[in-house]
Amino acid sequence: MIILTNCLTETEDEGALKVANSLIKRIKAQYAGARVFSYERTTQLSDRHMSLNKLMLNPGLLYHLWRSGEEVIYIPFPTGMLPACARMFILSLFVRKRLKVVLSMQGQINRIAACLLRMSRAQTFSLSKESWQACERVIGEKAVYLKTGVDTEKYVHAAQEKKTELRRKYGIPEDRVVVLHVGHMNEGRNLQQFLKLDEKYFSLIVTSTFTRNEQDARLRKRLEDRGNGKIIDTYLPNIEEIYQLSDVYFFPVACTGHCIDAPLSAFEAASCNLPVVHTAYGELSALCGRDGFYQIRSFEPEALNGLIDAAVSEKKEPRNSILTYDWNRAIDSLCQ
Secondary structure, eight states: OEEEESOOOSSOOSHHHHHHHHHHHHHHHHOTTOEEEEESSOOTTOSEEEOOOTTOOOHHHHHHHHHHOOOEEEEOOOOOHHHHHHHHHHHHHHHGGGEEEEESSOOOOOHHHHHHHHHHTOEEEESSHHHHHHHHHHHGGGEEEOOOOBOTTTSOOOOHHHHHHHHHHHTOOTTSEEEEEEEOOSGGGTGGGGGGSOTTEEEEEEEOSTTGGGOOHHHHHHHHHHOSEEEEOSOOTTTHHHHHHOSEEEEOOOSTTSSOSSOHHHHHHHHTTOOEEEOOOGGGGGGTTSTTEEEOOOOSHHHHHHHHHHHHHHOOOOHHHHGGGBHHHHHHHHHO
């Protein structure tokens, strides 16, 4: 088995990269003969690193794929569906029906993309029901719904004593309700909604170092000028501690293309039994109305603050709803 990817990284603080790296590690653990071919980015997980152009054209790689006869799992960093399908089609010319592709963020499948997807004969794995249905309409049974994303052994609830200790460690007020978001610092993530939150809430935003160059400086300044919060923009290897010291997770992303289909940070927060105030984005739409999940229906300040008030006071536990997205279950499903 060959795993082809441009998602390897030592600092897994971006959703698509985190999913890809977790998936690759677990596949290699299950299949002793699995080899990783990397391009663009690489780590010690890679068995062979190479240079590829945008159309995946590399004589050495394509010759090897054609001659080896091995299964190929392609895990690309999210891009538009048209270029993704074009690359899938090119790979399929050498891999034939042995190509499987993990799509962590899906855009619109237009007619050209649909045609290329059909001709590639690839099997696709989508991380949300909505994306899976879009692929299924094009390629039928070759589209697979893969529920995944959370290490439920790592992301667990913390008792009050540990919560207090963690707040001291990270310099977070011990007497405030902490509203958390983990992700990219740009307006596409709709983080300007933090500006509408009541002053009684302490806003904590942890940004991805991977997308540091894409940060919206104006948005950051507005959030900093407001005060009443903190922005952390360094890599945190123990990100679970940030969830454990918080009280509510806030996920205001509304526009497609600004997060992967399975919003990993929201799932990790829920696994720590943190109530999630969220839009019906991607796979979160499947969790609307479950215990501990509070769907945003309006971005009016009164409505937003009312939801957060409810999330804090009702003390419901969302962890049970997120257990079906555990990595161990996902790998079992993938192996089958």
